[in-house]
Amino acid sequence: MMTGKVFLVGAGPGDPDLLTIKAHRLLQQADVVLYDRLVGADIIAMIPEATEKLYVGKAKSLHSLPQDQINSLLARKAKEGKVVVRLKGGDPFIFGRGGEELEELVEEGVSFEVVPGVTAAAGCAAYAGIPLTHRDYAQSVRFLTGHLKDGTTELPWDELVHPSQTLVIYMGLTGLESISQSLIRFGMRPSMPVAIVEKGTSSEQRVFTSTIKDVVGVAQQNEVKSPALLIIGEVVTLQDKLAWFSA
Ligand SMILES: C[S@@+](CC[C@H](N)C(=O)[O-])C[C@H]1O[C@@H](n2cnc3c(N)ncnc32)[C@H](O)[C@@H]1O
Structure with a gap:
């Protein structure tokens, strides 16, 4: 099976109109979207119903995954051949742990792209x-x-x-x-x-x-x-x- 790809995408700070066109397009094309607490409901509502949506939240939340498990989940989904969007509030490279997630993908040999967001x-x-x-x-x-x-x-x-x-x-x-x-x-x-x-x-x-x-x-x-x-x-x-x- 072909390996998929991870897109690390910034969702902006709240107003859905601040999503980039690229982020919006990727949300329509993804097989699976992993999203954080700071991504607003208006943006989640833009994802097609059939797309798998996984809330991975924040460490304080009961319904969240620890960072190392998020990292390996991203790699696993991509290795299943999926187009994976990792959606983060604001910009993924500003206080967003985006770098840590990408380092794991490099180790696992998974390809990725980064889409900046409005911080x-x-x-x-x-x-x-x-x-x-x-x-x-x-x-x-x-x-x-x-x-x-x-x-x-x-x-x-x-x-x-x-x-x-x-x-x-x-x-x-x-x-x-x-x-x-x-x-x-x-x-x-x-x-x-x-x-x-x-x-x-x-x-x-x-x-x-x-x-x-x-x-x-x-x-x-x-x-x-x-x-x-x-x-x-x-x-x-x-x-x-x-x-x-x-x-
Ligand atoms: C873990 S950091 C993530 C920052 C994000 N990557 C960015 O580029 O905006 C979370 C912090 O960003 C700030 N933040 C994010 N969105 C915000 C918003 N809509 N209004 C005010 N502060 C916000 C708050 O200080 C919040 O505690």
Whole structure:
């Protein structure tokens, strides 16, 4: 039997209109689609009924597979001769473990392609009306993960407190207090503007603006839930003028 192929595909941050044409075509052609928690129901609904759909979720979920089992399932399905779409929220190469899954495919001799998606930073910034760079405010932007390790968020704080730089923090909600305190301790002015974008680009998007000093209280008062993205920097002040999307 001919070996199939795996397509590692980014689904974008939520709005199904942000799927690429290539992603949409592959979803119609796939024999099997393995998808994550962050891929919205609107996108899953675009997959033909006859296609095998496997939810592989996230480690916290009861109905999910550990990463090594996802990796071997991908290889096994391709070796059965199937066209396999591995569908991930946002972009598969940005905090998406896409690289780990491909390494296993290389070891197993399975061929693959990668289809980029709109990452949460780009999607949330656009739909919140916050340009991540702007000639007057920020000449660089950094994407970071706020994921906790041993109860602390390990980030190169001294490099992050930098003028004219926007910070975009993925998975920063759990460690928000530690992030806020560390940035202030390393010299960020307490009034630095911050935006929290919850469920960005979706019909349930909420955007809250605050300062690095007060952001924890704002998140708590509004019961912000995951998925949420933090945008920190002077560019956040443009949101008042440039917001266009109403969920
Ligand atoms: C495991 S990372 C995956 C990122 C994904 N690969 C990407 O490129 O957007 C998950 C985190 O991305 C962020 N995220 C993803 N989609 C989002 C959305 N629609 N709104 C806000 N944050 C989002 C959140 O910080 C979430 O905890």
